[in-house]
Amino acid sequence: MRRVLSVWLPHLAVERWSKSSDFGPDDPVVLTVEGTHGPIIHAVTRAAAERGARAGTRLTDARALDPALVAVPADPAGDAALIERLARWAGRWSPLVEVDGTYALRLDVTGVAHLFGGEWELVADVQTKFAVAGLSTRMAMAPTAAAAWALAHYGNAPATVCGKDAGAKLADLPVAALRLPPEATRTLERLGLKTIGTLAGIERRSLARRFRDADNPVDALDRALGRKPEPLTPVRADRPPRAMLKLEEPATHPEAPSQALERLIPDLVRQLEKRHLGARRISIIGFRVDGSIAVASVATAIPSREPKHLQRLIADKAAALDPGFGFDAFALQADWAESLASAQDSLVEEPSGEREVARLVDRLSVKLGPEKVRRPQPVESHLPERASGWRPALEKVDPTALPAAQRPQRLLDRPEAIDVIYATPEGMPRRFVWRRAVHDIARVEGPERIAPEWWRERSTARLRDYYRVEDQTGCRYWIYREGLVGDGRGGLPAWYMHGLFG
Numbered sequence: 001m002r003r004v005l006s007v008w009l010p011h012l013a014v015e016r017w018s019k020s021s022d023f024g025p026d027d028p029v030v031l032t033v034e035g036t037h038g039p040i041i042h043a044v045t046r047a048a049a050e051r052g053a054r055a056g057t058r059l060t061d062a063r064a065l066d067p068a069l070v071a072v073p074a075d076p077a078g079d080a081a082l083i084e085r086l087a088r089w090a091g092r093w094s095p096l097v098e099v100d101g102t103y104a105l106r107l108d109v110t111g112v113a114h115l116f117g118g119e120w121e122l123v124a125d126v127q128t129k130f131a132v133a134g135l136s137t138r139m140a141m142a143p144t145a146a147a148a149w150a151l152a153h154y155g156n157a158p159a160t161v162c163g164k165d166a167g168a169k170l171a172d173l174p175v176a177a178l179r180l181p182p183e184a185t186r187t188l189e190r191l192g193l194k195t196i197g198t199l200a201g202i203e204r205r206s207l208a209r210r211f212r213d214a215d216n217p218v219d220a221l222d223r224a225l226g227r228k229p230e231p232l233t234p235v236r237a238d239r240p241p242r243a244m245l246k247l248e249e250p251a252t253h254p255e256a257p258s259q260a261l262e263r264l265i266p267d268l269v270r271q272l273e274k275r276h277l278g279a280r281r282i283s284i285i286g287f288r289v290d291g292s293i294a295v296a297s298v299a300t301a302i303p304s305r306e307p308k309h310l311q312r313l314i315a316d317k318a319a320a321l322d323p324g325f326g327f328d329a330f331a332l333q334a335d336w337a338e339s340l341a342s343a344q345d346s347l348v349e350e351p352s353g354e355r356e357v358a359r360l361v362d363r364l365s366v367k368l369g370p371e372k373v374r375r376p377q378p379v380e381s382h383l384p385e386r387a388s389g390w391r392p393a394l395e396k397v398d399p400t401a402l403p404a405a406q407r408p409q410r411l412l413d414r415p416e417a418i419d420v421i422y423a424t425p426e427g428m429p430r431r432f433v434w435r436r437a438v439h440d441i442a443r444v445e446g447p448e449r450i451a452p453e454w455w456r457e458r459s460t461a462r463l464r465d466y467y468r469v470e471d472q473t474g475c476r477y478w479i480y481r482e483g484l485v486g487d488g489r490g491g492l493p494a495w496y497m498h499g500l501f502g
Contacts, residue, residue: 278303
């Protein structure tokens with residue numbers, strides 16, 4: 001049985017606008033578009049709706065009732081672009097996704113629900129993902145696209161799942177749920193046919209004689225009940241930028257892939273520039289005459305579309321491709337691309353430091369292997385020895401908040417025990433012995449208290465008091481006291497060296 005999920009985003013225009021707006025939630029704001037006789041209200045905030053503003057009314061009429069309304073120009077083009085992106089993003093739930101009207105999507109989820117644990121679980125997952133993105137939804141699943149749209153827009157619940165017989169749930173909905181033109185809907189209401197159930201009981205011939213083909217409610221009713229097909233037209237997925245080169249004769253010499261790059265890279269760079277993208281991973285594909293292929297790939301640390309840099313990275317990989325019985329075609333494809341707008345780094349055409357470091361990382365990764373070139377990555381942890389780690393330099397770095405407190409430039413792999421002399425058990429340190437050398441403390445700052453991570457540590461873990469100290473020679477160290485006297489988690493406090501400044 002076919003299953004179609006309709007996802008309606010009734011407040012998309014306002015929710016998209018509010019993410020970049022400086023207005024507060026209590027401001028009565030309406031989004032407007034230009035109409036024939038002045039601005040028309042396109043969407044309203046909750047505060048404006050509570051004051052009586054409604055979409056589709058003239059702004060002058062709404063302000064006559066409430067002069068405090070604030071009008072802001074709407075952006076229908078931006079909303080349409082967002083819907084297109086959401087349609088491609090919704091491919092995680094279905095291979096067939098279509099933009100259905102202005103603020104709706106419909107997904108063919110036939111045979112998909114079991115992957116999510118059932119139809120209700122699928123609907124809940126869709127609702128949750130959209131909610132995380134800050135978008136409210138109403139949705140319905142039905143055997144036909146028309147029935148799913150009607151239930152999503154006019155049903156009683158935010159989410160509805162109906163079985164094979166959708167007619168029973170459609171019967172109580174208004175005839176406007178059939179998506180007829182406004183004139184046809186008004187005509188049916190004047191005739192007393194205000195619900196779909198009432199309309200279904202009328203003789204089909206009499207309805208067909210009164211309405212034209214485009215306004216015929218019989219066709220709309222047949223589409224909702226599955227008597228007439230309504231195919232889905234999925235959104236076109238953006239193919240990755242790709243350059244092709246076909247050879248007149250098969251090439252068997254090893255230099256063929258490198259020579260092909262000289263023609264493929266400029267074509268790929270033009271496509272990247274046209275789409276404002278930069279390549280993060282590119283692959284050269286050699287198509288052999290026997291139907292097999294040979295592939296070589298390289299990745300970059302930051303998006304790039306510089307021809308010389310890309311040529312230098314992939315040239316050695318291309319030269320290593322085995323031609324076999326000969327190549328008759330080559331392709332160069334940007335498997336992974338990110339947004340890269342045109343920008344001028346400096347007035348004197350000097351390359352930026354970030355790009356130079358990225359180029360070095362790219363070359364080292366190609367020569368040594370991507371797993372051998374790593375970069376430090378902050379980790380969310382209170383304890384200093386756990387607050388950093390390593391990851392491949394070509395991977396995307398996740399933004400992580402760094403601690404506001406000052407940290408030493410050199411952190412020991414493991415804290416080393418030291419002997420500290422102090423006035424009282426909880427007082428400032430005065431002298432310590434580390435690696436058989438005695439250091440008299442001239443200046444001290446602290447303490448900075450770091451509590452144990454109770455969700456990772458045992459119940460006997462003790463808190464730490466860190467001190468930044470400077471000895472008589474001017475050397476600065478980072479030491480800490482582990483535990484307090486009488487904390488019930490061990491004996492006397494212990495002192496450790498953890499890092500060095502400068």
